[in-house]
Amino acid sequence: MVEAFRIRGGNKLKGILRASGAKNAALPIIIGTLIEKGTYVLKNVPDLRDIRTLIQLLESLGMKVERLDKNSYKFVNEGLTNLVAAYELVKKMRASFLVMGPMLAHAKEARVSLPGGCAIGSRPVDLHLKGFEAMGVDITLDHGYVEAKAKDGKLLGANVLFDFPSVGATENVIMAAVKAEGVTTLENVAREPEVEDLCNFLNSMGAKISGIGSSKLVIEGVEKLVPGEYTIMPDRIEAGTYVVGALMFNGDIEVEGVVREHIESFISKLEEMGAVFEIEGTHLKVKSKLEDLKPAKVKTMPHPGFATDLQSQMMTLMCLVGGTSEVKETIFENRFMHVPELNRMGASIDIEDHVAVVEGVKTFSSAEVMASDLRAGASLVLAALKAEGESIVNRIYHVDRGYEQLEEKLKAIGADIERIKMEA
Ligand SMILES: CC(=O)N[C@H]1[C@@H](OP(=O)(O)OP(=O)(O)OC[C@H]2O[C@@H](n3ccc(=O)[nH]c3=O)[C@H](O)[C@@H]2O)O[C@H](CO)[C@@H](O)[C@@H]1O
Numbered sequence: 001m002v003e004a005f006r007i008r009g010g011n012k013l014k015g016i017l018r019a020s021g022a023k024n025a026a027l028p029i030i031i032g033t034l035i036e037k038g039t040y041v042l043k044n045v046p047d048l049r050d051i052r053t054l055i056q057l058l059e060s061l062g063m064k065v066e067r068l069d070k071n072s073y074k075f076v077n078e079g080l081t082n083l084v085a086a087y088e089l090v091k092k093m094r095a096s097f098l099v100m101g102p103m104l105a106h107a108k109e110a111r112v113s114l115p116g117g118c119a120i121g122s123r124p125v126d127l128h129l130k131g132f133e134a135m136g137v138d139i140t141l142d143h144g145y146v147e148a149k150a151k152d153g154k155l156l157g158a159n160v161l162f163d164f165p166s167v168g169a170t171e172n173v174i175m176a177a178v179k180a181e182g183v184t185t186l187e188n189v190a191r192e193p194e195v196e197d198l199c200n201f202l203n204s205m206g207a208k209i210s211g212i213g214s215s216k217l218v219i220e221g222v223e224k225l226v227p228g229e230y231t232i233m234p235d236r237i238e239a240g241t242y243v244v245g246a247l248m249f250n251g252d253i254e255v256e257g258v259v260r261e262h263i264e265s266f267i268s269k270l271e272e273m274g275a276v277f278e279i280e281g282t283h284l285k286v287k288s289k290l291e292d293l294k295p296a297k298v299k300t301m302p303h304p305g306f307a308t309d310l311q312s313q314m315m316t317l318m319c320l321v322g323g324t325s326e327v328k329e330t331i332f333e334n335r336f337m338h339v340p341e342l343n344r345m346g347a348s349i350d351i352e353d354h355v356a357v358v359e360g361v362k363t364f365s366s367a368e369v370m371a372s373d374l375r376a377g378a379s380l381v382l383a384a385l386k387a388e389g390e391s392i393v394n395r396i397y398h399v400d401r402g403y404e405q406l407e408e409k410l411k412a413i414g415a416d417i418e419r420i421k422m423e424a
């Protein structure tokens, strides 16, 4: 049996949706607690399936974890008792591969399962490994695991130029470099806000990372970090998902937790389409109507470009905008799995090469559909809320990876949504 959402769409939704802590910042920051012995308190940690998977992985390495309240945890690192990150846990979530950098910083060696691909693409880790090798780490592949060992037990500062600004590779190598001997210079790094949040967390413990937010980071290795307390940033992708909802429901939904500069390309693309926003601090209200929006072209790019994690939600909105819109996906090879599902709900989308051509339709129609990944799942939920009648969104374990208490948040603004069990 798997869980699904049964959604009876067409309700008038009204109220405030608040973004929780960012999954993609919380994951690397929690993993960062592996670097140094001591006690860490992390706040605004979202209550998600991915966080629970990660905690299991950290506990398997020797970390003691105590939940202080719904969104706060204490992590006590008394030294790692196991240097193997097992396939059973790593395969559930690709971000698990980020334990390699911290384990190298802590113990100068690690054996971490290769994560494998997922529904959105093959997702290799070559850029992570190139960075570690430059720092004097011997890498061997053995029965699906990466064995990493610092030569002579020393992690050395190095110059690394990434071929592509990979978020994961940037984060992994940063976490190895903060305690390396000497200076590490990383060029063409990912500039996503979650990378900045990780750097700010590490610097709050005494790491010396400069250039934060730019494409070049200079990291002066330090002997010791001093663990403490840190609050995770709000989830810009969750907030962006709700902004799409606010536009689809003609401004009756307001969104809390919007940091405009974190999703500038998304917000400005929506403004180009005719959306009018009133943003006060981190509170967003929509002042335009869905029927005022014009079609647009969007191309996903590394930050500060349009985020791939908002691509499917944007496409769902475009389905309801008169005229022809286009979405080009450049980050992941296979991130259009939501297209046939949206078409089952009455959308009119064709894929040509890596471009989805979207012809606007009047509305969605209810149907039984399947989430293929996290953001695809969120997009189908948005479409189902709009469609008159009963829809089923199946395989919501994907959605549970990244949206904290989605059905409670939606129920609170008037949605008719319930979690049910379905045949797998
Ligand atoms: C937990 C987390 O933060 N996940 C985010 C992170 O994923 P993730 O860190 O996996 O994304 P990357 O930026 O690394 O990947 C982007 C592209 O680079 C390729 N690549 C990556 C590493 C590598 O060694 N070799 C290589 O070829 C990938 O296959 C992909 O096509 O950034 C993505 C891009 O913004 C987001 O969609 C994910 O939500």
Ligand SMILES: C=C(OP(=O)(O)O)C(=O)O
Pocket: 024, 093, 094, 095, 118, 309, 374, 375, 402
């Ligand atoms: C693709 C995503 O996550 P992950 O990298 O964990 O698969 C996402 O958050 O949309």
